[in-house]
Amino acid sequence: LLRGEDGRNDNIWLRECLTRLTGVQLSGEWRGDPWGAVLLAEWKITQGGSMVRALIPPAGVHALRSPQNFAKIEARAAHSLTGHGRQLYVLLADKKRLGRPFWTFTVDELRSLMGVADKKSYEVWGQFRRWVLDPALTAVNDYGTVEVSMTPEKQGRSVHAVTFRWRWKDPHDAAETASENA
Structure with missing residues (x-):
């Protein structure tokens, strides 16, 4: 066949x-x-x-x-995650290909990449973080193949950039997380 x-x-x-x-x-x-x-x-x-x-x-x-061992992990994640979680995962998977364990985005760049640059309510860092970044981070971490942390970078008193650090999980750990989620 x-x-x-x-x-x-x-x-x-x-x-x-x-x-x-x-x-x-x-x-x-x-x-x-x-x-x-x-x-x-x-x-x-x-x-x-x-x-x-x-x-x-x-x-x-x-x-x-463990889907992390296949080239189609981004496609699977795109279907498993929703909204801002999906977008953040796509951003991180793209940077993973560069072989770096972290990446820094300016806040404006991040708003644009997350698709919320035109939303006035997300111009305030606290609102952007609370309603876009924190839920996206939680969703990606719950997905099971990667652990991601976020560190806001301040310039004076305002946040001007965000650094994401990630560790792609070992197949055993990813399978364990997937079974816990199930």
Whole structure:
């Protein structure tokens, strides 16, 4: 079925994909201890090529259950989160690709990126934080794949920028948070 009606009648592509998955190594830290594993420990094509049996170690199962290991995490988060939480997650996921554990936005830039630059009520920092940033931060942290903190940066007595710091969770931690949320 995966090959399609006009597809090849052998499993060359499937074998290549399984071989690549066998070479994928996972690592991380769980509750302060390092761990490592392969994603796919063993595979067999049986029943004349119509059945694949795959042995996935427990750490691989946790990784597969954790959406942080897939390129489509932003799409999943976009559907799982709503409103300002979704927008903040998109901003942070974009900065994650740059490989930095933090990012600083000016307040005006942040208002614009969060889609509230035209709302007069959010021109006051306290209102912007209370009704936009704090709920968005709570939603992203509850999502399960990342821990985010926010630090307002003052210039004199007024807040002029906000620094977000994040730590993308290990697959074990993310799976644990997801099960707690469920």
